[in-house]
Amino acid sequence: MSFAPTLLAYVIISFIASLEAVVIYRLLVPRETGGIDLSWLLAADDGKASSGRLQLILFAFVIAGGFAYLTVKGNAFPVVDQTVLTLLGISSANYALGKAIDNQTPTNPKPPSDSKPQSDSTPPKDPKEP
């Protein structure tokens, strides 16, 4: 390998490795000191943990970890099997549909029947005013 491509490879690897180190460091330090807040990673909009999110993260980690492991073992990118993609698809569909179902529940309570609509309570604008 000649000097220029080797240098380029080192620069790229150093950049990616630094990026990974920064992400891990930011995940470890508290939010007050510039860390990444993970507290809502598994939580849905209502603040409760979501099974769909946990499942998606779990499957993504196992597959990504397996991919990295086999890449190192075989010195080449492995072919991803169709059944693995199906599993990820099922998990992602569950997450998306679960979110859609959750959003069907009305979260804003209806205003009392005796309250006036907002348009009636605001005085009409004078057309002469700029």
Added chain:
Amino acid sequence: MNSSSTLDLFESSSELFVAALGGVLLLSILLGRIRIRGLLLDGDTPSAAKLQLFIISLTVAFEYAMTIARTPTPSRLPPLNDTLLTLGAASNALFLVQGVFVRLKKLGS
């Protein structure tokens, strides 16, 4: 350093990153930095649909991780067992049906 060892370094750093990320997330869950309140509850009551999804997800993930560790051919991610895939699909379907049922009940009341 030749091209092969440069590639090895890059691949190892990727593997290390995935492992470290997994470790940080697990640690954060154990230390309570990631909210898991309500993971197995529906409102204030335990949810059977969420529990079965949780158990089956863990089973499928563990089984597939073991399959990857035992695979003799590193050129291909091993196929997932058909039974496990069907089990996972059925579990997700059950969870969604229960979710729809609960929402319809809430909307009706």
